[in-house]
Amino acid sequence: MKLLVTGGAGFIGSAVIRHIINNTSDEVVNLDKLTYAGNLESLAEVSDSPRYNFEQVDICNRAEVDRVLAQHQPDAIMHLAAESHVDRSIDGPAEFIETNIVGTYTLLEATRQYWQSLEETKKANFRFHHISTDEVYGDLTHPNELPSPLVGEGLGERGSLPLFTEQTPYTPSSPYSASKASSDHLVRAWHRTYGLPVLVTNCSNNYGPYHFPEKLIPLMILNALEGKPLPVYGKGDQIRDWLYVEDHARALYKVVTEGSPGETYNIGGHNEKQNIEVVHTICDILQQLRPQERSYRDQITNVKDRPGHDMRYAIDASKIQNELDWVPEETFETGIRKTVQWYLDNLDWCQRVQDGSYQRERLGAGE
Structure with missing residues (x-):
């Protein structure tokens, strides 16, 4: 099978491509604009494979998307290209509207034309897999509704707490999640109206190697190592379900190869943690692997929460x-x-991806 992966130089996209090249006999075409968060170094281990091709293309460029589809003739598309950082969406929503909504629309229309031109067997087997986020569902639980053991004392068992299912209504809170919700609706509309064989997945928070240092976990690791403050929003009692990126890559390949068209699949790590727990865990691991005289936990600093924080x-x-x-x-x-x-072993990579684009400053203050 030949798979076209949009956003394949990004964090999740590169993990998907590494998984496919290393564990299957499929071919991959990586279509990526190479914005600040896209980095081909994340694909160094597979870039020499004869089954890997790269196209530097913006999904908003219809002519170039048409060219790539005609030239490479993919059997499936895995659409991961997106602006994805909530804080950045607060500071500048326009790029999120352009890439996540207009870009998805452009890709859907190009794909529909391509799909309709295929011979019947290829047309029947074709899939358009749209990768989205659990943030489209909005705030699952208000802090006043959490059982008291959950608030400030660690998460423990799920018990009777509500969970996002594939039927949960959408109530996005940020410009980022609203733009992703919009793209989800577009994909499902193209299935309902035009019959395009789509799959949608909504995942929880990813973490792992090659994560751009604007996100919580790499930001904490790198700041801790440099003796900088570890900024935690509010009390740090926000709860997220954490999914290791390579587990997510396996799940996405499962869906695109075995999922039923028109279906949605939620992908989670079964690892609910408060943000402060995550930061404490990072500090404690660093103390074991890179010990210092004072505790890394001493660097934790509570900062003003971001607006609309779920x-x-x-x-x-x-x-x-x-x-x-x-x-x-x-x-x-x-x-x-x-x-x-991985971050301890790859500090040079971290420095290179930040040069000229981001120096771990506060984003999304909403002021």
Whole structure:
């Protein structure tokens, strides 16, 4: 099979491509604009494969998207190209509207024309897989509704707490999540109206190697190592379900190859943690792997929360487990240790991807 992966130089996209090249016999065409968060170094280990091709193309450029589809004739598209940082969307929503909504529309229309031109067997087997986020569902639980053991004392068991299912209504809170919700609706509309065989996945927070340092986990690791403050929004009691990126890549390949057209699959890591727990864990691992005289925890600094910050996300991933036999292989404890070690071993990469674009300054203050 030949797969076209949009946003393949990004964090999740590069993990998907590495998984496909290293574990299957499929071909991959990586279509990426190479914005600040796209980095071909993330694909160095597979870039020499004869089954890998790269096209530097903006998904908003219809003519170039048409050319790539005609030239490479993919059997499926995995659409990951997106602006994806909530804080950046607060500071500058326009790019998120352009890429996530207009770009997805442009790609859908190009794909529809391409799909309709295929001979019947290829047309029947074709898939358009749209990769989205659990943030489209909005704030799952208000802090006043959390059982008291959850507030400030660690998460513990899920118990009777609500979870996002594939039927959860959309109530996005940020410009980022609203733009992704819009793109999800477009994809489903192209399925309903035109019959385009689509798949949609909504995932929880990813972490792992090659993550751009604007996101929580790499930001904490790098700031800690440099003796800088570790900025935690509010009390740090926001809850997220953490998914190791390589587990996510396996799930996405499962969906595009085995999922049923028109279906949505939620992908989660079964690892709900408060943000402050995540930061404490990083500090403690660093103290073991790169000990220093004072505790890394002493660098934690509480800062003003970002506007509209959702309190809790949590995925019910039972559908993908029951229908496609996927479960995460990494626990948070094993995945976060691997992640911290990777950053310790790849500090040069971290420096190169930040040069000229981002120096870990505060984003999304909403002021």
